[in-house]
Amino acid sequence: MSLIKVTNLTFAYDGSYDNIFEDVSFQIDTDWKLGFTGRNGRGKTTFMNLLQGKYEYSGHISADVGFEYFPFHINHPEYLTLDVVREIFPDYVNWELMRELNLLKVSEDVLYRPFESLSNGEQTKVMLAALFLKENRFLLIDEPTNHLDMKGRRLVSDYLAGKSGFILVSHDRAFLDNCVDHILSINRTNIEIQKGNFSDWLENKQLQDNYELAENDKLKKDIKRLSEAAKRTNNWSHEVEKTKNGTRNSGSKVDKGYIGHKAAKMMKRSKSMEQRQQSAIEEKSKLLKNIETSESLKITQLAFHNSRLAQLEHVSIFYGEKTVCEDISFTIEQGERIALSGKNGSGKSSIMKLICGEDISYTGTVRVGSKLKISYVNQDTSHLQGNLTDYARGEGIDESLFKAILRKLDFSRIQFEKDMAAFSGGQKKKVLIAKSLCEQAHLLVWDEPLNFIDVISRMQIEELLLQYAPTILFVEHDREFCDHIATKVVEL
Incomplete structure (x- = not known):
């Protein structure tokens, strides 16, 4: 076991005013089966490229292992698949390759066909087999399901469930649930790691979102109530203060000291309410930052003249x-x-x-x-x-x-x-x-x-x-x- 440590990472593409990452810090255990999730465009593939040293960034990334990225770039798809595997990993051991292909239900004869003649699913499985031949590497697996049918997804998910030491980007919920034990999520304002599969993460997120929404509603009501109460108290203190220079209805003289004390007391109460209101506003500002907006969409479909x-x-x-x-x-x-x-x-x-x-x-x-x-x-x-x-x-x-x-x-x-x-x-x-x-x-x-x-x-x-x-x-x-x-x- 070793750790990949990310400290104060900040990155933006050249010419962009928007930071993809801003001062983020977290640690990854290299034995984890890590699912990587987040809305499109949040920077999942960018982060994996940063791990590989493809871009300059500020902050620090340290690791005792090297990284391998899937899918591989195939320079010569016209070559036999065996030669493509040899280009990916020249020092592979044949029986180990056969073991991985067998786990993925890929027949040996594909090795003697041109790589470009394989189906997309077969290509995916061959590249995954080559990927897991490499030792002392942390594997960066970017959306392997895109060219797999439902049966292929179940097979690859079961295959990955028997492995460890990888980050997996996938948006298929059932696929993730079957083969990961931690989730790394890129949220709107931060990056978090949680133990468990995707369903565990989603349930925790929904609980947190519901709690923050309830707290937000409560604080909104408190702010409104405190604001109205402070305004009333402030108005009362001004009215009382005015009577210092007047007389009572009975014609007797006004006790200016008493009235001044009463006005000051009311003003102090008003200030206290304003402070509580400001505190509630500050507390409210800490909420809802990572709630994903998922408003309902609306469409209208034309009705056809025939059923x-x-x-x-x-x-x-x-x-x-x-x-x-x-x-x-x-x-x-x-x-x-x-x-x-x-x-x-x-x-x-x-x-x-x-x-x-x-x-x-x-x-x-x-x-x-x-x-x-x-x-x-x-x-x-x-x-x-x-x-x-x-x-x-x-x-x-x-x-x-x-x-x-x-x-x-x-x-x-x-x-x-x-x-x-x-x-x-x-x-x-x-x-x-x-x-x-x-x-x-x-x-x-x-x-x-x-x-x-x-x-x-x-x-x-x-x-x-x-x-x-x-x-x-x-x-x-x-x-x-x-x-x-x-x-x-x-x-x-």
Whole structure:
């Protein structure tokens, strides 16, 4: 066991006025299985780059171990997978590699195929196997689930549960719960470490948030009451003070000493109330700093003239000579939330594209309602560039609504001025989801919409879909999301 010590860390990117980290200090035990969470753009990947010495910073980071980052950059994807592993770790021992691949249910024959011919899931597993061959290294694992189907996620999560000595960035709640024993969270104003899995952290956070909200309400009422009481007492003391120079109604002389003493006493009471009020204000200012704003989102979906929006009967899809999927039959009824499920390569994305009208070779029957309007979110965000205002105009959506949705998904106003090309992966996906929610459509078709999106935003989107019940066909490998949202599952 050794410690990674972070002391007074402050960092901002060149040309930016905003610090990503400001004077933060904490310690990490290198034996931990550490889950790393926080809203998109808070600096999770940046922190892992700082650990690797990629940027200059102020403060101090000390460690007795070296760091390895996943995913690796593959210089020659055309090489055999065995040679790619050798580039990652020249001194690997063959039986150890076989042991790791066996734990990940990867057959030995993949080593003798070009790395680029492997599926995304196979590539992920091979790189993880190579990662865990290295000794005396603390492993920085950045979003390994993005290219894994649900079965692959369970397998990799079980694999990581048997390991230790890593930071894991993932926004999949079930995945984290199964394989971490501590949570490092980047909050709005600080960084915290808690023992336990993600559900433990979330429960503690909700308890803390609820306590602070209750204290905030109590202090707001106290401040108002004390302010009004101090004002009344202050007014009374001034009124009493005025009578020193007057006479009583009976015509007798005024006891100026008594009245002055009484006015001073009332003024002292007023000052005491003001001090208590100021103390309450200071106490209130310590609250709510780390409460994540997760306001409800609002959408309106167009009603279709028919209860049935689309129907597939005995559909098989082909790419050249290859059959991607075969004999698929299901209907999309108004109000249904349908999850397309199946392993990677089973044709989920192809079925979505077929329904959206793309030119795909198939047999069988596809019926799509006349004048059906579809809002499609695909997996690719690489085309996003330029500013949000121009993007909204180009897509023909309401700019104010578009930006309001992004604000609720934790975009700061300064983010609106930046080029989308500089956004994090999660922020780019939020742009596509916000655009889709702004579009006037009868059917939402979302292909892995939650890749890279933080947990709080996932929960907001869940709440939205449950509240407004739009008709949606989606592919998503986040088990919690599917369990909460789907009214029907189509297994390929």
